[in-house]
Amino acid sequence: PEEFLPIGKDPGGNVICVNNDDHIYFWDHEEETSQPNDLNNMYLLAENIYMFVDSLYEDEEV
Numbered sequence: 001p002e003e004f005l006p007i008g009k010d011p012g013g014n015v016i017c018v019n020n021d022d023h024i025y026f027w028d029h030e031e032e033t034s035q036p037n038d039l040n041n042m043y044l045l046a047e048n049i050y051m052f053v054d055s056l057y058e059d060e061e062v
Contacts, residue, residue, distance in 0.1 A: 001037065024052040
């Protein structure tokens, strides 16, 4: 959809996107439908880019 901007992709061809509200989503191309406004294949990963990057690292136990 137009409100999503691709910012990365995985080896399987799925895309990581950011929307107009700065939320980060995972677009699963395997679940794509013929309906252009059907967002059932978009999965929220993080509320913003900072939370997304933070989620890429495991918490280290001290």
